[in-house]
Amino acid sequence: MSDLDDDERAHRMTFRRRALVLGGVQAAGLCALGWRFFNLQVLQEGRYAPLAEDNRINLQIIAPKRGRILDRNGVELAGNDEVFRASLIPALTQDVRASLAQFRRIIPLSADDAEKIARRAKSQNRNIAIPIASDLTFEQVAKINVFAPQLPGIRTEIGWRRRYRQGSAVGHIVGYTGRVERLSLDDDAVMRLPGAKIGKSGIEAGQEAILRGRGGSQKIEVDARGRIVRTLETLDPVAGRDVTLTIDIALQRRVMERLQVERRASCVGIDIATGGVVVMASTPNYDPAEVADGLTDEAWQRLAGSAEHPMTNRAISGQYPPGSTFKMVTALAALQAKRVNTVERITCTGRYVLGDTTFRCWHRSGHGAVNIHEALRSSCDVFFFEMARRLGIETLADVARLCGLGTAYDCGLSDPKAGLVPDPDWKRGRLIGSWLGGETILAGIGQGYMLTTPVQLAVMTARIASGKAIVPSLVKRGADEDAPHFDDLGFDEAHLRTVRSGLVAVVNDPEGTGKNAALGPGMPQVAGKTGTSQVSRASSDSAQEALPWKLRDHALFVSYLPAGAPRYAFSAIVEHGGGGGVTAAPLVRDLMTMVLERDAAVMQGAVRDGPAPAAAADREG
Numbered sequence: 217m218s219d220l221d222d223d224e225r226a227h228r229m230t231f232r233r234r235a236l237v238l239g240g241v242q243a244a245g246l247c248a249l250g251w252r253f254f255n256l257q258v259l260q261e262g263r264y265a266p267l268a269e270d271n272r273i274n275l276q277i278i279a280p281k282r283g284r285i286l287d288r289n290g291v292e293l294a295g296n297d298e299v300f301r302a303s304l305i306p307a308l309t310q311d312v313r314a315s316l317a318q319f320r321r322i323i324p325l326s327a328d329d330a331e332k333i334a335r336r337a338k339s340q341n342r343n344i345a346i347p348i349a350s351d352l353t354f355e356q357v358a359k360i361n362v363f364a365p366q367l368p369g370i371r372t373e374i375g376w377r378r379r380y381r382q383g384s385a386v387g388h389i390v391g392y393t394g395r396v397e398r399l400s401l402d403d404d405a406v407m408r409l410p411g412a413k414i415g416k417s418g419i420e421a422g423q424e425a426i427l428r429g430r431g432g433s434q435k436i437e438v439d440a441r442g443r444i445v446r447t448l449e450t451l452d453p454v455a456g457r458d459v460t461l462t463i464d465i466a467l468q469r470r471v472m473e474r475l476q477v478e479r480r481a482s483c484v485g486i487d488i489a490t491g492g493v494v495v496m497a498s499t500p501n502y503d504p505a506e507v508a509d510g511l512t513d514e515a516w517q518r519l520a521g522s523a524e525h526p527m528t529n530r531a532i533s534g535q536y537p538p539g540s541t542f543k544m545v546t547a548l549a550a551l552q553a554k555r556v557n558t559v560e561r562i563t564c565t566g567r568y569v570l571g572d573t574t575f576r577c578w579h580r581s582g583h584g585a586v587n588i589h590e591a592l593r594s595s596c597d598v599f600f601f602e603m604a605r606r607l608g609i610e611t612l613a614d615v616a617r618l619c620g621l622g623t624a625y626d627c628g629l630s631d632p633k634a635g636l637v638p639d640p641d642w643k644r645g646r647l648i649g650s651w652l653g654g655e656t657i658l659a660g661i662g663q664g665y666m667l668t669t670p671v672q673l674a675v676m677t678a679r680i681a682s683g684k685a686i687v688p689s690l691v692k693r694g695a696d697e698d699a700p701h702f703d704d705l706g707f708d709e710a711h712l713r714t715v716r717s718g719l720v721a722v723v724n725d726p727e728g729t730g731k732n733a734a735l736g737p738g739m740p741q742v743a744g745k746t747g748t749s750q751v752s753r754a755s756s757d758s759a760q761e762a763l764p765w766k767l768r769d770h771a772l773f774v775s776y777l778p779a780g781a782p783r784y785a786f787s788a789i790v791e792h793g794g795g796g797g798v799t800a801a802p803l804v805r806d807l808m809t810m811v812l813e814r815d816a817a818v819m820q821g822a823v824r825d826g827p828a829p830a831a832a833a834d835r836e837g
Contacts, residue, residue, distance in 0.1 A: 279406055280429030281376055283456030285390055285419055287465040288692055294390050294420070294504075296376040300352040302360060304333060307342040309369030316348070318366050322359050323349050343436070350375070378413070380505040385469045388529035389461070389496055389690065391418020391630065392504035406431035418504075418529070419459060419690065421630035429456030459628075460692040462492035470810050474803070475499045479765070480791035482530035483807055484674040488682050488782050491700055493627055493690045494811060496671070498534070500526040532625065532632040535667040536789055539747035539796070540595045540729075541774045542616070542662025544680055544715055546603050547588055549615035551711035555606040558714055561585040564598035573654050575601055578748070592718025595729045595746060597661050604660020609651060612659060613639040618705055620675035620686070621668055628691040635672055638665035663750060670787045673774050678785035679705060680719075681743070681776040683712050686785075719743035720779050733775055733801040735808060742808065743782075744775030746796035760794035768792040773800035777808060784811055 285294040302323065309315045316330040325348065333348055340346075348370070352360075357372045364370075378393050393413040406412060406428065414428070415421035432453030437446050475481055475497050485495040502519060511519065520527055528534065550556045566582035568575045577583065577597040583590070591599035604612060616622065622637035636642075638659065640651035658664030668676075671688055678686040684702035693700070720743045722730040729746040749770040752763075760768045771793030776785040786804050793799035 277406055278432035278434060278451075278453045279412065280431055280453035281455040282378065282393075283427040283429065284458045285423075285427070286458055286460045287468075288460065288462055289464060290460070291465050292381050293386050293461070293465065294378065294380050297379045299350060299375050299377045300354070300357045300372060301347060301350040301375045302352060302357075302370060302372050303345040303347050304337065305343065305345050305369050305371065306337040307369075312337045312369065315367055315369045318363070319348065319360075319370055322363060322367075323352070323356055325349060345371075350377075378508055380503070380508060382465055382469075383505070384501045384503045385472045386463070386465065387418075387501045387504050388498050388531070389418055389463065389468075389629070390504055391420035391422075392416055392508045393420050394508070415630070417527070417630055419461065419628055422626055422628045423459045423691065426459055427456040430454040461628075461690050462487070462490075462692045463495060463690065464814060467495055467810055467814050468497065471495050471497045471807055472499070472501070474806050474810075478790050478793065478799075478803070480524065480530070481789060481793070481803070482534055482670045483786065483788035483803060484531050484670045484688075485807060485811055486674045486678050486686065486688050486785045488678045488684075488686060488776070488785055490693075491678075491687050491689050491702070492692065493671075493688050494784065495807065496529075496531045496627075496690065498528070498530040500524045502526045529629070529631075530789070530791075531670045532627065532629055533669065534789065534791075535633050535635055535669055536770055536772070536791075537664075537666055537749040538621075538662035538668040538673060538676075539749040539770070539772050540597075540661060541673060541676075541745045541747035541772050541787075541796075542666065542668075543592060543595065543600050543660075544719060544745055545616050545619050545621070545676065546600045546607070546612065546660045547592055547718065548619070548680065548707060548711060548715050549607055549612050550603040551588070551714060552615065552707060553607055553611055556588055556603060558588060561587050562591075562599050562602050564596050566598070568598045568601040568657070570601075570605065570653055570657055575654075575657055588714060589718045589721065592715065592745070593721035593725050593728050595722075600660045601657045604656050605653070607656075607660075609639055609656045609659060612656070613637050616666075619679050621672050623672070625669075625671050625675060625688050627671065627688050632671075633669055635669050636665060636667040662747065670789050673772070673787035673789075674785050677745075677774040677776050677787060678782075680712065680715060681782035681785055683707055683709065716743060716779070719745055719776075722746065723775070729797045730773065730775075730801045732797055733773060733805045733808075735777075735805065735812075739809075740778035740812070741780065742775050742777045742805075743779040744773060744801070744804070746801060747772030747774070748794075748796050751792065765792050768794050771796040771799035773797070773804045775804050775808065777812075783815075784808070 282296060284292055286292055304312065304315065306312055312334050316325070316333060319325060320330060333346055336346055360367065360370065360372050380390060380392070394416040396412050396414055415424040420427065430453060433451045434447060435449040437448055471483065475483065476499060478499060480499065482498040483495070484493065486492070487494050563585045564577055564583040566577045566580045568577070578595070583594050583596040586594065586596050586599055616637045622635055624632040624634040626632040643649055643651050655664050659666055675686055675688055683705055685705055686702055720741065722728040723733050723742045723744045730744045733742055733744050735742055749772060751769055752767045771790040772788065773796045774787045776782045786807055788800045788804045788807065790799045790803065
């Protein structure tokens with residue numbers, strides 16, 4: 217009996233020990249699990265709470281209303297029309313195709329479009345709305361709302377459609393919007409929204425950051441299946457700011473009508489006091505409303521692939537040799553560098569020989585002995601060949617850049633071109649060759665590699681007329697902004713007067729090449745310069761009228777007025793228009809007349825003050 221009791225006690229002791237060990241292990245496990253819970257929920261709350269919140273809350277972006285584009289008087293050039301549209305939120309329906317099938321019974325929607333929407337719903341975030349119909353009538357919206365219980369996931373909303381009010385008159389200036397084609401990591405979230413549009417050209421693209429505005433957001437709570445439970449927080453979008461331009465649409469329309477008589481042409485007018493572009497026109501042109509509303513692929517190819525390039529704003533992107541309009545720069549550079557004075561005469565026989573190469577003056581029999589004033593008036597090539605040789609290309613290029621050439625002036629627009637002011641470094645880098653003396657000769661009369669845009673030519677003219685570093689702009693300054701300050705270019709005032717005197721003679725002297733630009737009695741006196749850019753060698757030996765259109769020279773003219781107190785500067789290029797004095801000068805004359813009719817104060821002041829004193833003073837020297 218005693219042995220049995222001993223065995224029983226031993227068995228119980230063993231059981232107790234095992235129970236204690238097992239209990240200890242369990243307690244340790246519970247402690248470890250409790251520590252892990254404490255660590256995750258308390259100590260690492262800052263790390264895991266946001267992750268859990270992201271799984272519970274989705275953020276939806278709300279598109280802002282795009283800013284308007286206005287002319288200087290507040291006339292709307294581009295704005296927004298309110299439209300009704302329908303969209304689908306895949307997360308709110310169990311069967312996207314079934315919802316779309318019901319929708320098609322109410323609103324016209326092709327089977328192909330419905331299938332595209334269904335495939336898109338599978339490939340994107342289910343909480344992002346997909347546009348399925350736009351431009352709905354009030355009756356259609358009412359039908360959708362009445363049948364809403366049978367259309368799970370489909371909702372109606374108010375949206376905005378970009379509208380262009382003035383047609384092709386401002387097509388190149390205003391530009392158009394289009395779908396986002398490429399995205400980068402740092403792009404605005406608004407650009408990722410379905411159907412989002414951004415500026416593709418013109419002011420729409422150049423002022424995109426201002427016009428777009430700032431998107432709003434909506435925090436929504438979703439359940440485990442991704443269905444929306446409730447809206448937690450809404451941040452309203454901030455509409456884009458309006459952009460007011462310096463142009464007057466009434467004037468712009470008149471200029472565009474005048475320009476239509478030319479096949480390809482462009483003109484620019486700048487207010488010298490402010491740098492504001494008062495007119496910018498390019499033909500052929502296009503209506504941005506047609507492009508923004510969506511062209512067929514075939515229609516787009518016809519427009520974008522046209523040999524006439526109607527989508528190109530020639531005023532900022534057309535690049536042409538400046539021809540003889542550049543002679544004012546060569547003249548100023550020669551005076552500044554003391555390579556010539558106002559009395560020295562150079563004899564023009566119609567030919568200029570450099571080494572074994574002969575360069576011809578446009579006046580084959582020659583101009584005789586001319587000084588710098590007469591050379592500008594009659595546009596003598598031989599005189600400026602010699603000036604270019606004396607200067608050298610580096611000095612000539614430096615003054616050209618100081619006069620505003622070789623710089624891209626966006627004016628608030630997109631895709632401006634910089635033109636080209638060539639020099640030996642450029643040629644070595646691009647053409648892998650050394651600079652030749654004959655290339656300097658051609659540069660002196662604005663030929664060879666030299667390229668400019670119409671807006672650059674207007675800037676060049678404005679800078680020589682004022683002596684200031686005028687910078688053009690299409691965007692009007694606000695009432696609270698200071699008037700622009702333009703630095704002095706540092707040219708000797710006497711040299712500027714000499715060049716200006718020659719430019720006045722171009723238009724007002726009987727022997728001037730730009731007589732067709734004169735405004736007539738009672739109107740302000742005009743200063744200007746003709747230019748002809750050679751396109752082919754054939755034009756050297758044949759009359760322009762005898763050549764095919766594409767082989768004819770480009771016609772150019774630049775001017776400023778009033779000559780005695782410059783306020784406006786102009787430039788015009790007529791592609792393959794022949795002589796600048798015959799084709800481009802009358803175009804600028806008409807342009808100046810239109811501008812003055814809109815600014816009677818300038819005309820009255822100029823007439824009251826009489827002829828430009830600078831012209832009279834320099835005639836004697």
